[in-house]
Amino acid sequence: MKLKPVPEPPAEFAFVERAQRAVPLVxxxxxxxxxxxxxxxxxxxxxxxxxxxxxxxxxxLAEETPSGFRRTDVEPTVDGCRAALLDRVFAAAAVRDALDPAEPRTADDVFAAVRETVPGWERHKHASRWESVWRDRTADLLGWLTLLSAAGRVDDDPPRYVRR
Structure with missing residues (x-):
């Protein structure tokens, strides 16, 4: 099952560890x-x-049980989170695959490459603003891919990314 929600990426991976610890064991x-x-x-x-x-x-790093949500015993690692992101987060692999290792691309370039993968129901759900919603989602996914070492940020103005 692919899950869609993607928060804004944190500045450092330690935040993911803190987030998992914030989920209850019980x-x-x-x-x-x-x-x-x-x-x-x-x-x-x-x-x-x-x-x-x-x-x-x-x-x-968390799971839903019949009794509610709880923290899993999975230790958060960059490698493990990267694999889960690419396998279990909708559009993450497509965004990564739209990157080139040699030619840096902006978030707009990447969005243009994955634009056709946005499902029709998403386009209807957000009606006139679906493109801006998915541009933001693409930028967030690029941030996560960078944080998890699947992409690299090579420029700042505008930010450009390469696949690692």
């Missing part, structure tokens, strides 16, 4: 888990906390 309902994430990570909203909870599930 299963809790979504509201309790989101409240813990909000409090422990100083997130700006419950929606951002819910996105993080779902994303941690995609990275196999």
């Amino acid at each position: 299963p809790g309902d979504e509201d309790d888990c989101c409240a813990r994430l909000l409090r422990r990570l100083d997130l700006p909203s419950r929606d951002v906390a819910r996105t993080w909870l779902t994303f941690l599930r995609a990275l196999e």
Whole structure:
């Protein structure tokens, strides 16, 4: 199963470790888990906390049980999170595959390459703004790919990326 929510990437991988530790060991309902994430990570909203909870599930660092959400025993590593991201997060592999190891590309270049993979229901869900939503999602995925060493950022103005 591919999961779609992707939070804005943090500045350092240690934040992912902190996020996993914020999920309870004893299963809790979504509201309790989101409240813990909000409090422990100083997130700006419950929606951002819910996105993080779902994303941690995609990275196999949290799971949903019949009793609620709980932290898994999987130790967060860059290699493990990269593999889970590419395998379990919708469009992550397509964004990575749109990168070239030798020719740096901007987020707009990458979005243009993956634009046709955006499902019709996503285009209808966001109607007139689906392109800006997916440009932002592409930029977030590029940030995650960079954080997890699947891509490299080679320029800053505008940011350009290469595949690693």
